[in-house]
Amino acid sequence: MKSKHTFRLSPEVASQLAEMAIRRRVSQAEVVEAALVSFLSPDGSERMEAALSRRIDRVVRQLELLDRSVEVGNEALALFVRSWLTANPPLPDAASAAAQAKGKDRYDSFVQALSRRLDGKERLAG
Incomplete structure (x- = not known):
């Protein structure tokens, strides 16, 4: 009416x-x-400011989640390295050169596998 x-x-x-x-x-x-x-009704600038504020809030939340994910990844890697170094004794000098050569080959294989995984959709985490 x-x-x-x-x-x-x-x-x-x-x-x-x-x-x-x-x-x-x-x-x-x-x-x-x-x-x-x-x-x-609210004028255009107020509506635009409100929309921009909502978008910025969403981006801040996404960045906080990303920051948390990076922190978890860093802590997991640090914990693994500490455990590995604690569990594996140092090699004798005689085996050091062979271990370094084998380690380089294994590291190169690791980097290639990591590259393939990052290029594809398959992920262990996430």
Whole structure:
């Protein structure tokens, strides 16, 4: 149900209202109602600021999750390295050169496997 209002307009504004209603093929009352709704609603800059604020909040939450994931990964790697170094005694000098050569080959294989996994969709975590 709509309520009736009476108000006075200057001749210039009344003319613009009539022209707009003709161009839009709607009644003058509909033009006035749309103009009032637009005027009474938050302005464009406030809406844009609110939307930008929501987007920034979402990005901040995503960065916090990413930061947490990196922290977990770093701690897991550090724990593994500490456990490995504790469990594996140092090699005697005679076996050091052969172990380094074998270690280089194994590391190269590891890097290649890691590269393949990162290029594909298959992941151990996530």
